[in-house]
Amino acid sequence: MPFSDEVLARLDADAAQIIALYPRARSALLPLLHLVQSEDGYVSETGIEYCAAKLGLTEADVTGVVSFYTMYKRRPVGEYHVGVCTNTVCGVLGGYQILAELHDHLGVGDETTPDGRVSLEHLECNAACVYAPVMMVNWEFSTT
Numbered sequence: 671m672p673f674s675d676e677v678l679a680r681l682d683a684d685a686a687q688i689i690a691l692y693p694r695a696r697s698a699l700l701p702l703l704h705l706v707q708s709e710d711g712y713v714s715e716t717g718i719e720y721c722a723a724k725l726g727l728t729e730a731d732v733t734g735v736v737s738f739y740t741m742y743k744r745r746p747v748g749e750y751h752v753g754v755c756t757n758t759v760c761g762v763l764g765g766y767q768i769l770a771e772l773h774d775h776l777g778v779g780d781e782t783t784p785d786g787r788v789s790l791e792h793l794e795c796n797a798a799c800v801y802a803p804v805m806m807v808n809w810e811f812s813t814t
Contacts (some may be wrong), residue, residue: 672716677709685724695725703742712743724775740793741809748782748789754805755796765803 673681684705689698699721706717713736722729733774736742740753754772756765774778782789796804798811805811 671714672718673709681705681709681720686758689724699725699727699732700739703732703736707742710746712746716725740791746782746786747791748787750788750790750807751809752788752805752807753793753796754792755793755798755803757795757799759799760796760803763802765805768805 673755685698685702688701688705689695691701692698695812702721703713703717706720709717718729718732718736721727722732725732736744741791743751752772754760754765754769756769768814769790769792776783776788776790778788778790780791793806796806798804
């Protein structure tokens with residue numbers, strides 16, 4: 671669904687400020703993806719089209735970036751988005767067990783509960799190995 675005129679006006683103002691920070695417009699792609707994700711909670715096809723148009727990129731270029739980074743969601747996530755790191759250190763120190771117990775407790779795999787309240791995701795790395803095992807809830811670190 672296309673962005674409303676009101677949303678486009680807000681996005682355009684914010685996008686102009688973001689793009690102005692970079693010597694080459696395409697360098698603003700990551701922050702622009704965060705911007706469009708903040709609208710719907712995920713990067714929609716409309717968000718991909720918007721970023722591509724603003725930066726003179728193809729939609730395939732933008733999609734490649736969105737699909738590479740786990741911080742960008744391609745589908746709606748729950749009110750509480752839980753990501754559990756299972757990279758080497760976190761995995762050895764209990765990350766896999768935490769993830770398995772959450773799967774069992776919530777009754778879902780790496781997806782959103784039927785009521786839309788919680789989404790669970792296996793993350794490759796939260797970049798906080800010193801606190802292992804680590805999980806994030808709504809992108810805030812939580813250690814065990």
